[in-house]
Amino acid sequence: MDSIVVTGNGPLSGQVPIAGAKNACLALMPATLLSDEPLTLTNAPRLSDIRTMTALLQSLGAEVVPLQGGQVLALSSHDLIGHLAHYDIVRKMRASILVLGPLLARAGEAVVSLPGGCAIGARPVDLHLSGLEALGAEMELREGYVHARAPRGGLVGGRVRFPLVSVGATENVLMAATLARGSTVIENAAREPEIVDLARCLRAMGARIEGEGTDRIEVEGVERLSGATHRVVADRIEMGTYMLVPAICGGEVECLGGGLDLLPGFADKLDEAGITVRATEDGVAVSRGNGRVRAVDVTTAPYPGFPTDLQAQMMALLCLADGVSVLEERIFENRFMHAPELMRMGARIEVHGGTARVTGVDRLKGAPVMATDLRASVSLILAALAAQGETVVNRVYHLDRGYERVEEKLSALGAKIERVAA
Numbered sequence: 001m002d003s004i005v006v007t008g009n010g011p012l013s014g015q016v017p018i019a020g021a022k023n024a025c026l027a028l029m030p031a032t033l034l035s036d037e038p039l040t041l042t043n044a045p046r047l048s049d050i051r052t053m054t055a056l057l058q059s060l061g062a063e064v065v066p067l068q069g070g071q072v073l074a075l076s077s078h079d080l081i082g083h084l085a086h087y088d089i090v091r092k093m094r095a096s097i098l099v100l101g102p103l104l105a106r107a108g109e110a111v112v113s114l115p116g117g118c119a120i121g122a123r124p125v126d127l128h129l130s131g132l133e134a135l136g137a138e139m140e141l142r143e144g145y146v147h148a149r150a151p152r153g154g155l156v157g158g159r160v161r162f163p164l165v166s167v168g169a170t171e172n173v174l175m176a177a178t179l180a181r182g183s184t185v186i187e188n189a190a191r192e193p194e195i196v197d198l199a200r201c202l203r204a205m206g207a208r209i210e211g212e213g214t215d216r217i218e219v220e221g222v223e224r225l226s227g228a229t230h231r232v233v234a235d236r237i238e239m240g241t242y243m244l245v246p247a248i249c250g251g252e253v254e255c256l257g258g259g260l261d262l263l264p265g266f267a268d269k270l271d272e273a274g275i276t277v278r279a280t281e282d283g284v285a286v287s288r289g290n291g292r293v294r295a296v297d298v299t300t301a302p303y304p305g306f307p308t309d310l311q312a313q314m315m316a317l318l319c320l321a322d323g324v325s326v327l328e329e330r331i332f333e334n335r336f337m338h339a340p341e342l343m344r345m346g347a348r349i350e351v352h353g354g355t356a357r358v359t360g361v362d363r364l365k366g367a368p369v370m371a372t373d374l375r376a377s378v379s380l381i382l383a384a385l386a387a388q389g390e391t392v393v394n395r396v397y398h399l400d401r402g403y404e405r406v407e408e409k410l411s412a413l414g415a416k417i418e419r420v421a422a
């Protein structure tokens with residue numbers, strides 16, 4: 001397994017291109033299953049999770065052809081041959097469950113493995129299943145698989161009210177509803193920019209959708225969807241991560257390709273911590289003058305609140321803040337696995353259940369550390385950029401699931417970082 005070696009070396013400055021959003025792309029790709037015409041996605045990120053979704057769609061008979069080095073994905077589900085999402089692929093990536101809604105809508109049946117345990121909490125799929133049941137699907141759980149069947153004549157529109165906000169369940173029901181007979185209302189829908197992006201793509205394919213970006217989405221089912229070309233929205237989590245680079249190391253970084261509207265809750269917190277954030281013509285610029293960052297309290301919440309996917313990275317920043325910060329993780333249990341690793345670098349953190357209390361220290365010191373999940377791995381890299389001496393981050397395969405060319409992008413800002421093959 002590869003490691004990443006980082007030597008802290010002071011302020012970092014420059015421009016970083018932000019890739020297309022992994023999480024948007026993982027929902028857009030299964031949308032191909034809804035139509036027999038081609039779907040082309042541009043601005044796709046080049047990540048291992050995208051390759052996993054490619055393999056899953058191909059196993060169902062879809063064609064997925066990466067063009068321009070993977071930045072364009074040409075998809076076609078003209079000849080859908082299967083409806084089984086096998087455990088061997090699903091266990092690698094929870095987002096595999098997103099084929100369930102589209103398969104049900106187009107093929108009338110789907111057999112999808114349950115994703116199983118996940119390092120950052122139990123993460124059940126009950127909301128995906130109950131949402132699709134509200135459209136008439138019948139579900140049965142057998143031997144670790146969901147066996148789902150649409151009624152004769154296909155799914156029917158219905159009212160879905162989610163008891164809690166779920167990005168994935170909203171996406172699954174939204175996709176299924178586009179081909180259901182009649183109208184569907186999704187209440188307490190997720191409002192994340194990735195949902196808005198999916199709705200735009202579906203609309204370009206001929207779907208009739210209103211209200212995306214609010215907590216109530218209405219869909220009027222259509223007979224069939226056509227092909228489309230769609231540009232994937234910028235990755236707000238990658239952008240937020242690079243916004244933290246100058247916040248933690250000093251310097252000024254401009255993230256190219258994304259806007260502040262993608263990260264309202266996060267930008268507010270940086271401002272509160274004393275970091276300068278401003279919109280530019282091509283993206284967002286962030287800088288930190290001399291002096292320490294102020295401690296701030298952070299509570300994760302669905303969009304437009306502070307994203308759980310930036311909690312680990314924010315913690316790395318707050319390890320060096322002036323004062324005590326309290327971080328509350330409200331979306332996933334067990335999402336502080338980066339805390340003990342940051343403590344190996346000299347951070348002062350106490351974790352009690354879903355709350356972490358971080359007392360800022362003057363400096364962090366390099367150490368060998370272990371990446372435990374995707375966002376945890378990048379939080380260790382951020383800490384390492386600001387630490388004295390050398391940090392070796394092991395088990396970086398998690399990083400490749402979500403960050404494109406991270407060493408290259410950080411080197412371009414002046415960081416001393418390299419990947420060492422095992």
Ligand code: UD1
Nearest residue numbers: 023026095123124125126127128165166167168309331332
């Ligand atoms: C998506 C993102 C992930 C992000 C998360 C929250 C993708 C591919 N992944 O994950 O990076 O961290 O949103 O912003 O887009 N829940 C249930 N039952 C369900 C579904 C969810 O109880 O059927 C719970 C989850 O355990 C969690 C909460 O709902 O506590 C929110 O999860 P959800 O929004 O569904 O996350 P994902 O869509 O899996």
